[in-house]
Amino acid sequence: MEVIHMIRYIGKRTILSLITLFIILFILFLMLNFMPGSPFNDTKMSHEQLKILYHEYGLDRPLAERFLIYVKQMLTGNLGVSYSLQTNATVTNMISHTLPISVQIGLQASVVGSLIGIVLGFVAALRKNSFFDSMATGISILGVSVPSFVLALCFSYIFSYKYNLFPLLYSSSEAFRSTILPTLSLCFFTLASIARYSRSEMIEVMEKDYIRLADAKGITRFQLVCRHIIRNAMIPIITVLAPLTVDLMAGSLVIEKAFSIPGMGSLYINAIQANDYNVVIGISFIYSLMFIGTMFFVDLLYGLIDPRIRIAKRGK
């Protein structure tokens, strides 16, 4: 019974996600259409030349037709080619080259950031108003207010320039080692915001009646924290964690630029600046897919932790 409901639920969500994706795509198409400039290195091209080019790439067709053609191609796994960024390279290729490293660093950063953030927040909450708490709050303030490129610069200065512990720039021959500093610089914001958030969540949960009741049962503090406080505090944290993670996975322009990482974030920004329509749409598509997928996953996970939601779904 439960399985059938689950499948139905997943099916419904999938269809909704697809519709959302198409709407996103269409809006992107519209927006790109109104962006100034053309996707070609056109400063020295004549109008005739541009006309031929537009025709060649099908850009002279009406928007709706272009959209339909794009969607049709997309269904066969063809996201088109880059106009100027990597001229005539397929977008799928470009994404498959840049996505893994961005995802890797993003995941590393969110795992490290959220783990440390949660621990920091939880310990700070348990030792509210102690020195540790002030310290954790200090770190949070720093993490939220110091931009990641400043951190990137500081870390590189200290760890690669002064002490030569890690590579200054990303190099594929030292793939993991060269992701450490980017990960650290990138995770700080997550770390700080998660620490702040989990501290306040935890404090809120600790004041709940059910915690007092559980405490009155005479269980140990350790059991109380593990079984009741953390579990309940985790639920809202997961909701904020998921979008943060997707954000990180999509690649951070600043960090990728700073460490010369050939990732999707910098590709995206470059594509927008260069009006490389297919690349912009392709990456937006992947990004939306990741986002929708993660939210979907979080929803399922959420249900796993919070029974109220699980049952509600079953009921529908």
Next chain:
Amino acid sequence: MTHEDIILSINNLAISFKSFSGRVRALRGVTIDVVRGKTIAIVGESGSGKSVTVKTIMRILSKNEKIESGSIVFNNKRDNEIVPIDLLKLSNKHMQREIKGKKIAMIFQDPMTSLDPTMKIGKQILEAIFAHKKIKLKAAVEQVHQLLETVGIKNIKAVMNAYPYQLSGGMRQRIVIAIAISCEPDLLICDEPTTALDVTIQSKILDLIKKIQKARNLSVIFITHDLGVVSRIADQVYVMYAGKIVEYGTCNDIFYDPRHPYTWGLLESTPDMAYLQERLASIPGTPKRMIGDVKGDQFAERNRYALNIDFRMEPPFFKVNDHHFAATWLLHPKAPQIRIPESLRKRIDLMKEENRNG
């Protein structure tokens, strides 16, 4: 009363807590004795200090609350021997391992929020059992069944597998009671356990607590602001005002022969007792917060029978009879003869009548 008969005695307990405007004196020398196997009720408006009192027993005070003086002696019965323990001097660990849940259990006000929303009911009860008993899971589950039966739950298996939000408030309070009695405590503290429930459920829960109290010879501390509830459940009543006990005695003492003007006010404002279609009286004003040193009777300002001395000196307890005391200057031999308000007089007479007939 002999020493053995008293399970818990709170002696001269004073608590204060920090606030932005200074130290607030939450309790100012509270003395309460709980007789083994009896139910005492602590009555008072919100802010009178009744909750702080029981929280101190359970040692679940907030960090900014400070115990200024006093002791809470729990006369622990172990192998037919009585060992007095001062709860305020116990280590947290000892308190947690030996007292909470095992000797003293507590039921909270709002059943809707008292249960962990992410844990199945069965597990929450099991957790309480395993906190103090080293038994096999099977035996424990068996105990859960018995407990749920005791608190009057029929669909036991389903309830065990349910999450709190799937149950009604009354059901949840039954679960909370089951948790409280799971380790056969000697003392049960009920902090307004029925306030959040609707009236029909209220009375069922009260009956349940009463039944369990009788069956297990439990001692109960019952906190409420509802005198109607008190009359049904308590053997002894303590009336609290502004961090102090102002009158105490048996149920009959308080209901049929109240002496403190504050008790009068409370009785007058109890809807259950408004048999006559009279205007429901209320006590004018609100209790004020006690910051810094306080002078005189704290109730004086709201008291229409206040004497001059009330504003200058706190009244001591005056004995009404062996088991009935009240802290009001009205009981002083030199005080003017002020009688209980006429309307209340009438109501009390009516109640007596009814009781005799009933």
Next chain:
Amino acid sequence: MLSKVKKTMELLLFSVIGVSIILSLVACSSSNGEDKINSETLKLQQPTSIDSLDPALSYDTSSTIVVGNVNEGLYTVSPNNKPQLAMAEKVTKKDNGKTLIYTIRKDAKWSNGAPVTASDFVFAWRRVVDPKLASGFSFELSEAQIKNADAIIAGKKDPKTLGVYAEGEKTLVLKLNRPVPFMSSLLSFASFAPINEKFYKAQGKKFSMTSKNLIYNGPYVIKNWKNGDNSITLAKNQNYYNKKNVKVKKIELKLISDTQRAVMAYKNGDVDYAALTGNLVNQNKSSKDFRTDIGAFNWYLMFNSKIKGLDNKDLRKAIAYSIDSKELTQKILKDGSVPAESVVPKGFAYSPTDHKDFADQTNNPYSYNPNLAKKYWNKAKKETNLRSFTLIYGKDEDNMGNVAAYIKSQIEKTLPDLNVNLQTMLKKTRLAKMQNFTYQVALTRWAPDYADPTAILSMYTTNMVSNYGAWSDKTFDSLYNQANTIFVNKSEVRWNALIKAENILMDSATSVPLYQTANAYLLNSKVHNFINHSCGVPLFFKYVYIK
């Protein structure tokens, strides 16, 4: 209450201490850049990523550098900035210079061993002009005046009609519309590189996507690269005809877009060359490795003559005289830029007779002169009602915010009643506005594509696509045309005509030159013959050596 304040203070203090610790760690500089350089490998920082290594499609500077060094054309450029024959060993002129016959070196080979043939050039050049391929440099072939290039680019003729023919394996014949005095400089550019047709066809769509899908005939080949990588390694081409004179065995180009980090990488020894921008120029001025070359770009104010009032010469002159380029470069920019005194930038076009810089031979009328500015302004006020205009500039272009603010303040200070509104936008928006003439005044730049004044002057001819000022002057047009027609084989006369044209252009003040950029960089002092060419392929590694 107090305790809360105390707490906040504590936190603030903590954060301040934390930040200052980090900053002090960063600030206390210690140079530990050991001399990691060896004579075999040269590591260079590049600020932008590669867009394509297809000789016809590479557009970005980094790509041009790579293509220029792995695919050699008929010419290369020597360290003293002179074009010299490369793949060709001989050139014969016929038809008054309208036919050029190149003989390809016998020992010129592709990296797969195949000989470099004349038809490799024909194939490659036809691709460049093929409108379907959309090469950003197709205009180079029209500049070279190769027959039918314009018509092919415009889609009116088949690429096969291009005036380039292979006569036998090693003879390449170019048919031109008219002789081009700077032909050798043009042909040294990357888009004129040959492509092996057979290899190209074998790769299909994969051509140029990875180093394996490329074929090389230049001094270097590419190792283990795929499009999108953040570094590219060039190794000596063992099949190169002149390989014994190629000194550096390996060249690594590393993408580092953040200049701050590039400097760190330089000091660390991760790179031997790092470009400097903005503040970093000033900060590194005292380093022994600091170099500065004149840059390719002139920044200038462009007036849209289609706007009423802006077509007034006196108004434009008033503005030109009110800007102090010296102050602008020395106090605002401080990045090594120098005041620009002519429309044609310095350092790339030299007189054919005495090798004097074109920019030095023209009139340079507009040095800062507030009195003259006021004089012209008073005159202009009688002729036009224009009392305010909007200056557009790209916010994604280095420092333009400061430059625009400076210009505004100068103009408003010097010329009473004239208001300057600033409007910032993306560079691409600025370009679009200029192309559509929907702007008033723009802060813009241009770099010459080949070493001849016409590379810049052509932009100001009537009806030219890139004539964003819509300026038109008959004398100027005729001088320009003469330079390209009747004077084309008379180098001195031609040169003087171009100087006259430039002087007319300057006098009109249709564009007001502000400053010329500089290429400031750090270069390991052991690297020699490392020359930044201000037009064409910026770097040729063939002559570089490390000692």
